Amino acid sequence: MGHKSARDIQHRAMQGLPDLIVEITIILSSMKRRQFNHLAPALISGSWIRQSPENTQDHRALRKYRGPIQPGMTVGLITPGSAIREEQLARAIANVESLGLKPHYTDAVHAEYGYLAGTDAVRIQDLIHHLEHPDVDLIWCIRGGYGCSRLLPQLPAGLWRRANKPILGFSDITAFHAARWAEDRMPGLHGPVAGMELTDYSRDQLQAILMNTDFPKTIPLATLDPAPEGVLSPFVIRGGVATGRLVGGNLSLVAALAGTPYAPDLEGALLFLEDVGEKPYRIDRMLTQLRQAYDLDRVAGVVLGDFADCEAGPEDRSLTLRETLTNQFAGLGVPVYCGFSFGHVPNLCTFPVGCRATLDAEAATITIHEPWYQL
Template sequence: MVVRPERLQKGDQVGIIAPAGPIIHMEKLRAAIPFFEELGLQPVFGKHVQETNGYLAGTDQQRLEDLHEMFANPDIKAIFCARGGYGTGRIASDIDYELIKKHPKIFWGYSDITYLHTAIRQRTNLVTFHGPMLTSDIAKEDFDQLSASRFSQLFQAESFTYTEEIAPLGVISPGEATGELVGGNLSLLVSTLGTSFEMNTAGKLLLLEDIGEEPYKVDGMLNQLKIAGKLENVAGVVLGDFANAESTLDASFTLQEVFQNYFQSLNRPVLAGFKIGHCFPHIAVPLGVSARLCSTDKTLTIEAGVC
C-alpha cells in the first residue's frame, strides 16, 4: 500500500542532510536557507552536514546517523538533501527501514539520491520526492520561479499535470498508460542491478534522467537495463533532461537516435523532453504515486504525493 507522508504546515521544522557528496562551500548551503524561510519553514542542519571525508560528506556512519536522526525526530517534518554527488549506495544496506516505516515523512532530492528513493520506496512503500536540492539548485542565481513553485505540492494534496506549456515534448513511441511513477538518475538505477535494491519496473512509468553522459554511455546503460529485463514490462517511459550529453567521438549517434533505438518499437508510450533533472526549470515530482502518460495530448498527470 502506498504511504503518503503528511503535508507541511507553516512553521514546521525541516531537516537538511548531506547523504552523498560533501558541502565544499558552506556559504552555498546557507544561501539556500532564505528560500525555506520564505516558505514558512525552519531549516535544521544535520549534525554532520559540514563533514568532509574524501568525496563523501563524512563517514558512512556519520551520514547514516544524520539520516536516522532526522527520521526519528518527531519535530522534523521533512528531510531535504543538500546535494548529490556520490555515496548513497554505500549506506543503503545499513538504513533502518523499520524506523522509516514508523516515522514516514517527506524525503526530497535527486541525482545520487535516486538510490535512496528506490531503496526507501521498495522497502517501506513511502512516497518520496524527486526535486531540486540546496547547493545544486536553490542556491544558484538562475534558480527560477517555476522550479520554486513546485514546492507547493508539499503543503497541499494536489495532483499535477505536466504539459508542453513548460517545454516541448517529443513522442518516441505513442500510446497511453497509467502506472506508478518510479526512477530517477539512469546511472544510479543501473547501479542497483544485481543488488537487493534492484529496481522493480514491471507495470511502472519509468522516469530517466542524467548528466554528463555521452550518447554511447547512455546507450550502454539502456542496453544493460534492456538485457536485465527492466524495459520489457514497463507501462511507459518518461525521459527527463540529459544535460551535457554532447559526444566527444569523431562519429556518434545523437542522443535522440539512441532513445529511438531502444524505445521506438516498445509499443508503450515514451515521451522525451521533460524538464526533470539537472536543468532549469527543474520540475519536482513525487515518486511512488500513480501517474498517467499520454502521447496524444503530450501530458503526464501525477497524483498528489502528500496526504
C-alpha cells in the first residue's frame, strides 16, 4: 500500500471518514518510529483529545462545605487586604448579629501596615486561625482593598480543603475564591463584605444563598428607579440562555492571576466580572489580557456586573465604557449580559462560585441550580 499524504487523508475525510480517525492518521503518517514511541502513551490514553466544555468543567467534582449557615452559628471576621476604620468593624459586627449569627474576631482586625491591614505574617496567621478554629462556620471579610493575593503562596498546602468552610466577600477577595477553585475545586461566596451597609436587596440575596435550602434559586436584577449616578445601565450585548459554573469576580484580580497557579479554570464557565475606578482603556487592556491568557472562546456565557466610576473623563479621548465592553464581548458567540447587580455598588447579589447557574440574558435573571453546601 502506497504512502498517503496528509492531503490524501484530508480528502478522504471530506468523503465521510470521522474527524477523530483522520487526526490520528495524519499524526501517524508523518511520524518517525522514535516519535511514535514517545507519543504512544498519550495517544492510547486519549489525553490529547480536546474535550467539550460540558465535559471539562465537571472533570473534577465540586467539593462542597457543610451547611447551610443557620442562626446561632459563628462568623469569623477578618481583614486580609487593606486596613479598616473602627466604624467598619462596628458595622460588620452589626451585620453578623442582624443575621442571627455570632461574630468572632481577633486583635488583628485593628492592624495597619501602610496600605495593608498588617504585615503578611499578621494577616496570614489571622486567616489560618479562623480557618482552623473549630467553632467558626463562615469567614466573612470586613473589607477588600488590596493584599489577598500576597497571602496565597504562604498558605499551608491543603489548608483550604481541611478547613472545609466558606469565605464570603468580593473585590480583592476574588483572589481567595479563584485559588480555592483552581486548587481544590471548592466554592466561594462572592457577595458583600461585612463592613459595608447592607441594603434590603443585598441582605435578602445574601440570606437566600447563605441560609436557603430551596434550590433552584433565581436572582433578579435590583430595581433601580432612578438609576444612581455612576451605575451602568443594564444592556444585552448578546442574547440567549447559557448554563455553566459561576467563576470570576473582580476583573483586575482575575487578570492579575493569569499565568499563576491560582488562575481559575474558565472552560465551560459562566464568567462574571466587575471592577471599579478603572478607565475604559484599562478595562480594555485587562480584557485583552484575559482573552490572551484564558480560552474565553470556550466559556458558556458572560455576566458583567457594575463597573463603578469606570467612564472616561470629559476631556479624555476615549471609547465609552459601553463601547469598550461591547467591542470585547460582541464577537464571543455566547450570551453576554452587562449591568447585573454585583460589584462596587449598594445593591449586590451573592454568587456561589463554582456552582452551576443559568443566565437568561433577555429576562435579566441568573438561576442558581445547586447550593454551595451539602447537608
